[in-house]
Amino acid sequence: MHAIIRCALATTAAVALPAGVAPATAAAADDVTFTRDVAPILQRSCQSCHRPGALAPMSFETYEDARPWARSMKQKTALREMPPWFIEKNIGVQQFKDDISLSDEEIAIIGAWADAGAPRGNPADMPPPVEWADADEWTIGEPDLIVSSPRMVAPAVSADYHDELGPVPTGLTEDRYIKAVEVKEVRLWDEATQAEARENARSGFGNFTIHHIGVHSSEVFTEQTDLSLEDRSRFRMVYSLGQNATIYPEDTGITLAAGSELRFTVHLYSSGVEVPVRADVGFTFHPEGYEPEYKQSGFLAMGNIGDGLDIPAGEDDVRFDSFYTMPQHGVLTTYEPHMHSSGKRMCVEAVYPDNTREMLNCSKYDHSWARVYVYEDDYAPILPKGTVLHIVGWYDNTPKNRNVVDPRNWKGWGNRSIDDMFLLLPKVTFLDEEQYAEVVAEREARLAGQATNQQD
Ligand code: HEC
Numbered sequence: 001m002h003a004i005i006r007c008a009l010a011t012t013a014a015v016a017l018p019a020g021v022a023p024a025t026a027a028a029a030d031d032v033t034f035t036r037d038v039a040p041i042l043q044r045s046c047q048s049c050h051r052p053g054a055l056a057p058m059s060f061e062t063y064e065d066a067r068p069w070a071r072s073m074k075q076k077t078a079l080r081e082m083p084p085w086f087i088e089k090n091i092g093v094q095q096f097k098d099d100i101s102l103s104d105e106e107i108a109i110i111g112a113w114a115d116a117g118a119p120r121g122n123p124a125d126m127p128p129p130v131e132w133a134d135a136d137e138w139t140i141g142e143p144d145l146i147v148s149s150p151r152m153v154a155p156a157v158s159a160d161y162h163d164e165l166g167p168v169p170t171g172l173t174e175d176r177y178i179k180a181v182e183v184k185e186v187r188l189w190d191e192a193t194q195a196e197a198r199e200n201a202r203s204g205f206g207n208f209t210i211h212h213i214g215v216h217s218s219e220v221f222t223e224q225t226d227l228s229l230e231d232r233s234r235f236r237m238v239y240s241l242g243q244n245a246t247i248y249p250e251d252t253g254i255t256l257a258a259g260s261e262l263r264f265t266v267h268l269y270s271s272g273v274e275v276p277v278r279a280d281v282g283f284t285f286h287p288e289g290y291e292p293e294y295k296q297s298g299f300l301a302m303g304n305i306g307d308g309l310d311i312p313a314g315e316d317d318v319r320f321d322s323f324y325t326m327p328q329h330g331v332l333t334t335y336e337p338h339m340h341s342s343g344k345r346m347c348v349e350a351v352y353p354d355n356t357r358e359m360l361n362c363s364k365y366d367h368s369w370a371r372v373y374v375y376e377d378d379y380a381p382i383l384p385k386g387t388v389l390h391i392v393g394w395y396d397n398t399p400k401n402r403n404v405v406d407p408r409n410w411k412g413w414g415n416r417s418i419d420d421m422f423l424l425l426p427k428v429t430f431l432d433e434e435q436y437a438e439v440v441a442e443r444e445a446r447l448a449g450q451a452t453n454q455q456d
Pocket residue numbers: 041042045046047048049050055056057069072073074076077082083084100102203204205242368
């Protein structure tokens with residue numbers, strides 16, 4: 001049955017190109033221009049963060065803004081540090097929604113452009129600017145409900161600020177199904193102080209204070225295996241810096257129950273001055289009376305080995321393995337590794353009930369970026385009940401890892417970012433027997449169609 005996801009394996013072998021690699025296309029080094037070749041790449045993969053007021057401290061919207069960064073762009077893209085998209089390209093499923101990663105060819109184009117002295121090119125080639133939503137606009141549309149976290153204060157200087165806040169009542173009087181959810185950081189101070197903070201910022205993150213924040217409704221459980229579908233579909237999420245809105249698949253239901261309350265697990269980033277801040281969580285709901293076809297988990301927390309997480313001081317490539325057995329049939333709709341500062345890499349492999357194995361994904365982990373990768377619908381792994389997910393994590397607790405504050409310290413499980421975690425937090429759509437048969441049949445039909453096309 002599981003062979004149905006095998007087609008998702010990519011064939012490219014190169015993960016990172018050495019800097020200075022020759023451009024692979026017609027774009028010969030002396031020919032690459034900003035307006036024609038580079039600007040479209042920046043629009044698709046960079047400007048969501050690199051524009052005024054957004055996450056990154058430098059804008060790449062215009063030629064004038066981007067040009068001084070040409071060499072740095074070449075370096076960061078060749079190392080695949082930018083854009084922050086860390087799925088390894090030579091193994092596992094490669095079809096993700098909103099994939100901003102660069103192809104080898106695009107990396108070569110940026111490199112060639114930098115090497116050629118970052119020429120502008122013909123202004124007429126410049127694509128029209130992208131119209132980005134304002135920072136204070138909700139991309140999910142006007143929310144039906146906004147729940148604000150309590151006020152928090154990020155200390156001026158701190159390795160990590162962690163707190164558990166709430167509960168905050170949602171005020172809901174009926175159960176509702178969530179269509180989409182978006183989290184916004186709101187700084188509770190005036191512009192002048194904010195400007196000062198930006199000046200003082202230890203790095204480019206001076207515009208933002210929330211590093212990541214877990215938001216969950218209070219009925220949420222910690223032990224997953226013996227829960228009913230209803231319980232598993234309670235709302236929970238991890239928001240992290242720069243994250244897009246979460247739009248749940250159309251026919252799946254995540255519930256926010258009548259009388260529910262939200263709890264917040266907060267990690268704040270110090271920027272040199274005290275910052276008062278809160279998080280606003282905006283929800284849009286499906287209409288009242290809506291009945292979803294499937295139930296989905298807000299996410300499952302897989303992999304927790306608790307005190308088994310034992311990372312010696314100064315060691316690299318410290319490896320842990322963990323296992324999660326699917327209690328029901330399901331579709332993994334996201335891949336979300338969650339580690340902390342010494343986290344370096346994660347892989348997840350499916351061991352199917354017939355004992356065959358398949359690597360689903362591997363990714364670099366960089367705790368500056370707690371990313372969520374959303375599978376394209378047609379490629380989301382379908383896992384029969386009893387499938388064992390084998391999760392492997394690697395840690396680098398040495399000075400090479402710039403997220404580690406003090407590599408002389410042993411690291412174990414803990415909530416602070418300077419402690420560590422070992423979690424896979426995938427969203428899973430659960431299926432009963434009938435739904436499972438249906439989903440498998442659909443996938444097989446699509447793959448059969450693809451095979452025919454290839455033969456044509
Ligand atoms: C999700 C947000 C995001 C996206 C998308 C993104 N960046 Fe960045 N980028 C940042 C942030 C934040 C920083 C500053 C912090 C850091 O250096 O890590 C940064 C820093 C950089 C720097 C380092 C500048 C220096 O200090 O030398 C370069 C170069 C860069 N980005 C290039 C790119 C390019 C090129 C793309 C697209 C191909 C891209 N980035 C996409 C968020 C982003």
